[in-house]
Amino acid sequence: xxxxxxxxxxxxxxxxxxxxxxxxxxxxxxxxxxxxxxxxxxxxxxxxxxxxxxxxxxxxxxxxxxxxxxxxxxxxxxxxxxxxxxxxxxxxxxxxxxxxxxxxxxxxxxxxxxxxxxxxxxxxxxxxxxxxxxxxxxxxxxxxxxxxxxxxxxxxxxxxxxxxxxxxxxxxxxxxxxxxxxxxxxxxxxxxxxxxxxxxxxxxxxxxxxxxxxxxxxxxxxxxxxxxxxxxxxxxxxxxxxxxxxxxxxxxxxxxxxxxxxxxxxxxxxxxxxxxxxxxxxxxxxxxxxxxxxxxxxxxxxxxxxxxxxxxxxxxxxxxxxxxxxxxxxxxxxxxxxxxxxxxxxxxxxxxxxxxxxxxxxxxxxxxxxxxxxxxx
Amino acid sequence: xxxxxxxxxxxxxxxxxxxxxxxxxxxxxxxxxxxxxxxxxxxxxxxxxxxxxxxxxxxxxxxxxxxxxxxxxxxxxxxxxxxxxxxxxxxxxxxxxxxxxxxxxxxxxxxxxxxxxxxxxxxxxxxxxxxxxxxxxxxxxxxxxxxxxxxxxxxxxxxxxxxxxxxxxxxxxxxxxxxxxxxxxxxxxxxxxxxxxxxxxxxxxxxxxxxxxxxxxxxxxxxxxxxxxxxxxxxxxxxxxxxxxxxxxxxxxxxxxxxxxxxxxxxxxxxxxxxxxxxxxxxxxxxxxxxxxxxxxxxxxxxxxxxxxxxxxxxxxxxxxxxxxxxxxxxxxxxxxxxxx
Numbered sequence: 001x002x003x004x005x006x007x008x009x010x011x012x013x014x015x016x017x018x019x020x021x022x023x024x025x026x027x028x029x030x031x032x033x034x035x036x037x038x039x040x041x042x043x044x045x046x047x048x049x050x051x052x053x054x055x056x057x058x059x060x061x062x063x064x065x066x067x068x069x070x071x072x073x074x075x076x077x078x079x080x081x082x083x084x085x086x087x088x089x090x091x092x093x094x095x096x097x098x099x100x101x102x103x104x105x106x107x108x109x110x111x112x113x114x115x116x117x118x119x120x121x122x123x124x125x126x127x128x129x130x131x132x133x134x135x136x137x138x139x140x141x142x143x144x145x146x147x148x149x150x151x152x153x154x155x156x157x158x159x160x161x162x163x164x165x166x167x168x169x170x171x172x173x174x175x176x177x178x179x180x181x182x183x184x185x186x187x188x189x190x191x192x193x194x195x196x197x198x199x200x201x202x203x204x205x206x207x208x209x210x211x212x213x214x215x216x217x218x219x220x221x222x223x224x225x226x227x228x229x230x231x232x233x234x235x236x237x238x239x240x241x242x243x244x245x246x247x248x249x250x251x252x253x254x255x256x257x258x259x260x261x262x263x264x265x266x267x268x269x270x271x272x273x274x275x276x277x278x279x280x281x282x283x284x285x286x287x288x289x290x291x292x293x294x295x296x297x298x299x300x301x302x303x304x305x306x307x308x309x310x311x312x313x314x315x316x317x318x319x320x321x322x323x324x325x326x327x328x329x330x331x332x333x334x335x336x337x338x339x340x341x342x343x344x345x346x347x348x349x350x351x352x353x354x355x356x357x358x359x360x361x362x363x364x365x366x367x368x369x370x371x372x373x374x375x376x377x
Numbered sequence: 378x379x380x381x382x383x384x385x386x387x388x389x390x391x392x393x394x395x396x397x398x399x400x401x402x403x404x405x406x407x408x409x410x411x412x413x414x415x416x417x418x419x420x421x422x423x424x425x426x427x428x429x430x431x432x433x434x435x436x437x438x439x440x441x442x443x444x445x446x447x448x449x450x451x452x453x454x455x456x457x458x459x460x461x462x463x464x465x466x467x468x469x470x471x472x473x474x475x476x477x478x479x480x481x482x483x484x485x486x487x488x489x490x491x492x493x494x495x496x497x498x499x500x501x502x503x504x505x506x507x508x509x510x511x512x513x514x515x516x517x518x519x520x521x522x523x524x525x526x527x528x529x530x531x532x533x534x535x536x537x538x539x540x541x542x543x544x545x546x547x548x549x550x551x552x553x554x555x556x557x558x559x560x561x562x563x564x565x566x567x568x569x570x571x572x573x574x575x576x577x578x579x580x581x582x583x584x585x586x587x588x589x590x591x592x593x594x595x596x597x598x599x600x601x602x603x604x605x606x607x608x609x610x611x612x613x614x615x616x617x618x619x620x621x622x623x624x625x626x627x628x629x630x631x632x633x634x635x636x637x638x639x640x641x642x643x644x645x646x647x648x649x650x651x652x653x654x655x656x657x658x659x660x661x662x663x664x665x666x667x668x669x670x671x672x673x674x675x676x677x678x679x680x681x682x683x684x685x686x687x688x689x690x691x692x693x694x695x696x697x698x699x700x701x702x703x704x705x706x707x708x709x710x711x712x713x714x715x716x717x718x
Contacts (some may be wrong), residue, residue, distance in 0.1 A: 019420065024394035027419065033412035040407050044392060047401065054709070056658035057702055063662070064698025066667070070699040071691035079684035113706050115699075122699040126691075218404045229637030276426075278417045279410075287427065310437065317429055318421065320395040332437070336444050351449035365434035 018320075047221060053167070055323070058344045062168045064122055069129035082134070090138030097131030098156075100124075102164055104341045113370055121166075132156050146188055150180040164202070174229035178206065182237055195240045200260040203237060206230050207268055214315070215275060233326070238265075242338045258304050265307035267301025272311045276318040287373060294364050302357040305335025389694050396420060411535040431588070432485055439489050443496050448506075450500050459508045466501045470494050488535040495538060499545070516552035519545050536596035543579060543603075547572060566614050566628035570635050573610040575641060576603050584651055604643070604656050608663040611636030619670050640664060652712045661701045 019027075021044050028034045053061070076082040082093050102122035111117045135156045140148030157173040164170075181202060212226040213219055234316035241258055270292045277288045298307065309332040316325030339350060399420065446469075451461070457465075473494035480487035499522045505511070506518060523545045530542045554560065554568040580603040584594055595596040614632025618625045625633075640660055647656040672693040680686050 019394045021392040021394045021398065024398075024416070024419070028412055028416060031415065033415055034408055040402060043402065043405065043407055044398065047398070052652070056655060057705060060662060060665075060698055060702055060705070062684045063665075064694060064702075067692040068691050068698070071687050071694060075684055075687035075691055078687055112704075115703050115708060116705070118703045119695075119699045123701070126695060142568070213398075213717070216404070218401070276421075278421075279414055287423075287430075291430070299480065306441065310433075313433055313437070317426060317433075318396055320393070320397075320420075332440070338462030340448065347452035348454060351445040351452065354441045354445030354448060356445075358438045358443075358445060361434045361441065364436060365431055368427055368431045370598070373424075373431075 015224055046219060058168045060124065061125055061166075062172065062189070065125040065168075068122075068126045069133065072126065073084060076085050078132075082179070086136070087138055087141045090134050090141065094131045094133075094135035094156075097127045097134065098160065099164070100166075101128035101131060102160075105164065105166070125169060128160070128164060128166075132160075132173065146184055146327040150177055150184060153177045153180055161226075162222070165222070170222070170225035171229050171232075174226050175232055178229060179236065180232035182233070184239070188333060196256050199241075199256060200264075203234070203261050204264055206234055206237075207264055210234065211271065228323070231327065234308060235312075235327060238308050238331070239334050239338050242303070242305055242335060242343070261304050262299055262302070262307065263351055265304050266295060269299070269307050269311045269314075272314050286371075287368070290364070290367065295359055298357060298360050301353065301360070303339065303353055305331060305339065306357050309335065379446050394420060420435065420553075425519070435485060435489055439493055443493055447500060450504055453507055462504050462508065463501075465502060470497045470501065470686055482533055482535075488533055488538070491533045492535060492538045492541070495529055495541065498522065498525055514552070514556040516549050516556050519549035519552060523549055534595065536599050538601060539595050540602065541606070543576070547606075548576065550575060552555060564628050565624045566617065566626060566632050569610045569613050570632045573607050573635065573639065576607045576610070579603060580607065584646075588651065600653070601655055601659070604659050607639060608643075608659060611639055612663060612666060615667055616670050619674055621666070637711065648708060648712075652715070654709055657708060661705055665697050665701050669694060672697070 021040075021058055025034070025037060025040055025044070029037045034040060047356030076093075077084055083089050101124045104127060108117045108124065123371035132153075136149055136152040139152035139155070140146070142148070143151070153173065154177045157170075157177055160173070182199070185195060185199050185202060189198060210227065210230040213223060213230065214351050219227075238261070240263065241256055273288060273291045273295060274283055277283050277285070282288055295307075298310075309328045312324050312331065316322060316328055339354075340347075394416075394678050396417070399408070399413055399416045402408045402416075403410070408416065450466075464649075473490045477487045477490035480490060482488060482491065499518075502518050502522055506513060523542065526542060530538050550572055551568060554571070560567065578601065583600060583603070586595075587600075597599065611632070614629045615636040617629050618633040640663065643656060643660040647653045647660070672690060676689045676693075680689065
């Protein structure tokens with residue numbers, strides 16, 4: 001076990017340790033666990049080279065670009081500069097705007113605090129948003145099918161992802177692809193059995209990609225927005241499915257059973273615990289086995305929102321990513337609200353689901369206390 | 378010491394080690410399996426994991442059970458007799474209080490117990506109203522609930538309980554305004570000012586303790602929640618005044634005036650006194666919305682051509698948000714420089 005003295009400080013939550021990368025490398029080196037310290041240091045520095053814009057600025061960039069691009073599209077349409085009935089015209093204009101966005105970003109320079117740099121970055125993002133919207137509209141008209149929306153969004157995201165280096169754009173574009181697929185499955189597939197199967201498969205597909213992005217160590221940092229887009233899409237889908245019901249108000253057709261999604265999320269929760277455990281040896285340890293058993297039990301009695309929310313909380317803690325934990329906590333709250341109003345279960349049944357799920361978690365807590373697993377601190 | 382050491386790896390910022398870093402090093406063959414496991418143990422010691430899991434199980438488990446209880450009593454099962462209903466709530470309330478006394482308020486178990494007791498007390502009041510058909514307005518339930526749990530909220534010093542109490546108080550005020558005060562049209566919008574002032578008062582108290590006695594301050598996340606609620610409440614009269622100044626009542630005018638003062642106060646306090654980029658960003662976003670609405674109003678009144686309307690709005694939006702981002706970046710840089718000194 002690591003020496004306690006090697007810990008820099010406790011993080012604000014008091015239960016994880018924050019250690020600087022330099023100290024981390026020093027400790028491993030002193031223990032004789034690594035060779036080529038310089039190479040590792042170089043690797044760590046190079047992975048940090050990408051400039052990270054604070055979250056609050058990214059939100060402002062996103063809102064600003066969304067609003068301004070909407071107005072500019074309105075202008076281009078109303079001034080007759082772009083003919084929205086001309087299919088190839090829309091695509092050509094979209095290419096022009098996308099190229100302009102890339103050029104603006106490339107020429108914006110490195111001076112983050114400069115007025116010109118920020119104006120060019122914001123204009124570039126706005127131009128990219130216009131280009132992407134026009135591309136999706138144009139290609140959808142050309143293909144003459146509603147499936148053109150996700151297809152066009154996918155194509156343009158694929159083309160621009162590595163060229164246009166802006167995390168907000170990467171996140172939003174990827175999310176739009178996933179979200180549009182979900183909506184079109186719901187709207188276009190009239191045959192209930194097929195719709196349910198496709199929706200379940202789509203959910204499974206998202207889970208697999210999320211897991212791959214999470215666990216594959218060679219995943220580049222530029223794919224983190226993609227990982228978050230998948231996570232966010234899963235959250236949206238879980239809340240969305242909770243709002244549907246047999247006698248529901250949103251769709252008066254057929255219920256979409258969440259049984260398969262519950263199974264998928266239960267397996268995911270167990271895999272998340274296994275991943276957090278770190279190794280197959282750790283998997284055999286009593287607390288991890290117990291957590292897996294509890295997850296299995298929870299899968300039988302609980303609801304998708306609760307399972308996904310717990311998975312996100314674990315991922316957030318294990319990855320030192322507060323945004324994931326926040327998403328987990330918010331999902332839990334939104335899920336509770338939607339769950340209350342969804343009508344395919346009586347309030348008594350919902351109460352039973354919630355109370356039994358809560359009791360399983362509290363039983364886990366009492367077991368940990370009983371076995372004094374957390375008593376060293 | 379750490380900062381100085383970290384400067385070897387990067388000159389202007391400390392890079393923190395995390396799991397992603399470990400996995401990347403392992404995937405690129407820069408550390409072996411043994412080093413990876415040691416690193417994970419270093420970052421996430423087993424006992425810390427157990428503590429975290431224990432804590433999260435308690436919090437999430439309690440939240441689910443309490444929600445389940447609320448759902449159950451909202452169902453209002455007719456087959457259960459009133460006596461059973463009362464006993465089935467009173468016993469858990471007493472049990473929670475006993476648990477709180479046993480664990481003490483310095484432990485998370487004690488804090489969660491008192492939170493559960495506070496929520497269950499509200500359920501008890503609701504069931505009481507259901508059974509006796511008291512005819513009381515909903516605001517009275519929230520008023521009594523808020524008053525009864527206030528001592529617990531004060532002594533518990535627990536962020537989540539404070540949030541619940543603030544929600545109860547806000548609901549009470551809003552419902553009282555609607556059900557009891559029943560204001561005339563002229564005063565209708567005063568509720569937004571009252572609620573904003575109420576929340577600003579609690580934010581002020583929070584900041585006072587955070588400034589003078591940080592050990593007694595409630596969480597930073599609650600500050601952000603309060604800021605969002607205050608700014609959202611103030612946006613309503615401000616936007617109403619901008620959109621329809623001719624129909625603005627004195628309550629709207631007062632609300633808008635108060636709103637601008639609050640925006641100014643936030644900018645001043647959170648830049649000079651208690652630097653906080655999140656609160657400043659939220660205030661800036663709120664100001665962006667206000668300026669957007671002003672531009673919208675001006676453009677729609679001055680220009681009749683649709684295309685010019687869209688063009689001017691597009692340009693102004695670009696300018697407003699770019700300007701805000703530049704300002705925030707400068708503020709962040711100034712704050713960093715101030716901290717460094």
